[in-house]
Amino acid sequence: MNPVRLIARDELRLMARNRVAMVACVLLVLLTVAAIASSWAHQRGIEDLRTRHQHAAEQAFDAQPDRHPHRMVHYGTFIFRPLSALAAFDPGVDAFTGNSMFLEGHRQNTANFGDVNQSSLLVRFGQLTPAFVLQAVAPLLLIFLGYGAVARETERGTLRVLMMQGATRGQIVRGKLRALAIVALLVAVPAMLGLLALAGRPGASILPMATIGLGYGAWLLTWVTVIVLVSALAGRSRDALLALVAIWAMSVVLLPRVAPDVAGAAVPLQNRFQTEVAIARDLRRLGDAHNPDDPHFAAFKRSVLQRYGVSRVEDLPVNYKGLLAVEGERITSALFDRYSGESYAAQGRQNAIVAGLGAISPAIALRSLSMAAAGTDFAAHRGFLEQAEAYRFALVQRLNTLQADGVSYADDTADDADADRRKRVSGQNWEAMPDFAYRAPDGATLAARALPGLGVVLGWLAVAGVLLAFATRRLGERR
Template structure:
């Protein structure tokens, strides 16, 4: 049996003998199992709830009676985004951004009903998910288990004895590191089993799940190597523990917390009130469809009359009020899309700036990779907003065109008691509007989004291994 395998077995045997180590390992494994089960149950319940709400909203929309099409425009409609299969592993930004949106004419609303907004404030401190356990708790447990793998040998003077018996410094370091890797694999096993089950669901991708597993292997592998490096460089367990805990606090808590604040200061997003005021100002500058003397819509009226070869609105073969609604929605939606595009660009810039802190914190690289794999990242949220807005525009314009084609201008402007009945159209028209279905990104796009995080984590592992090689040589010189 090779020397490094003997060292690994002895190290594992020593961990088993320590009650605190055994209790810590068992607790974290149980926590990973509980996180996988609880998160999967929560996401399944959330998916079923959203499906019920979407069905109820669609039923209520289709069940509207005969009425004027513009009243349906203002009645509005709720749409929901169902969680992806891997969202149970890492919910990402979804609890903060919301999963539903109310669609109505003349407005572009934001997403609503995020879990954080509907739950206790404690939800803001992190949910019990497999991603949270592996990203935050697993490195801390590895630190408590492994901070003395080499420092303890030096502190007791047994490292020199091992070398005098023929074990090389490389064999000792490799054996200790292999023991830590086995423990980290034990931590990852329950989460990976749950991830494999999620990846087998319809719509999931095994390739994305495998890449996600690789990311966590690189992450915890880097932590194991870093623990071995610090333990090799410091001769006292206490000093190694303090340095490692400080490093964990900085890389896992401080930097991931400070980086978004810096990004927000660098690319400040206007608040909702500022955006509404700016949109209202720009809408007034574009034109007012309710003002017959408005320059823009006066020109539009002349164009319509010229197109149909008539001199009066009353002589048009279509309802001019419907055409006016179509044109008004077109220019307002273009303005809404422009503001949404600016906001999306700012948010992408913020996210990219946060990603630049990954060389200081592997947690940032892993979080962005993990959210991209689960389709719970910023890009997926913005994709939902974009698709919901496109559906809103099609729905509203369908109704506006219905007003132009199915309601006569004479009836639409009549004031007699029976005019309201003549303005109504058959309710079957609401049921002809296509239902909203969110289309998530393809698995190839998911892999592409994960690639920067994988490369950064690989870089962290390589840098840690190089540092371990240097610290191993130092052990050989100072024996």
């Protein structure tokens, strides 16, 4: 029989005799199944809740009675971000960024009601998901199963016996690799089956799923290679275990927690209060639509009168107050977009710093890959915010245009007893307003966003393989 196969079989047999190892494997499989079930149920509950609230918000907006259009501008509406098809596998930043927004005129609100801010401490600590099990727990299990794969043979003196019986250094190492890789495959199977179960969901695409599968496969193979490498370099099993646990703690626990703090210190962000103060200051500089002597809006008034060929706003064929609202919203929205762009740029630089640290910790690259392919990363959240702002602006401008065309300037400025009734427009206009429809990125886009992280993980796998090849050449030499 092939020596590699014999060595792998004997290694697996040794693992099977270890009751602690077998219990750990069974517990990990059960943990993965529990993670799939709980994450699926959690995401389904969130999805149903958001759908109900979205329908309620749309119905409440459409059911408003006859009103002045500008009152509807301030009445506003709520929108909710639909969940990604793969959010049950890796919820990413969704629990922290918020999932709903209140849209109104003259303001650009942020997303609110993140799950972390409304849930128990368990959710704040970290939701149990298949991605978390594969990222953090599975490597630790592989360490405790494989730390002595080669070091044990060195300690007991059986390494030279194997070599005297005709097994080469490469065959010994490949046999150990094969045995541990089989265990890694068995560990990953439940999570991958859970991922495949999501294939039938609307919006699920094969490209992101394949990218996730490839990424986690490379991640576990990297750990298999590193475990055998450290076991081959260490003289004793105890030393190999200590070194591997230290590597796991540093790369999986410490660096991913420290990286955001490093990025935040390197590229500070303005908080919401500072941004609102800056926006209010800039708005005063741009112009005040309620001040007839304001230079910008005085020039705007002259341009409107000139365009329609009249000398007074009372003679315009449209309501000047509506035109003024359209211009005011255009100015404020442009200012909102500028500040949002600056914030997005700063957050992009922070993410670039964190991604750069992925060269030190492949766990960071794996998380980036996983969230990007699942559509739950910052880029996906930014896409929602940008679509929400575009919808808000279009909705407010439709209402402002309705004021310009549907309410006369004489009625809009009147203050007699019947003026309020004349300023109203039919409530059927609210039903004609389009509802918010989120456009999720397609599968090719999600897969492309995950490629940098995949490249880093594959690079680490290649480096570990090269180092193991060099260590194999020196295997069995006296130290």
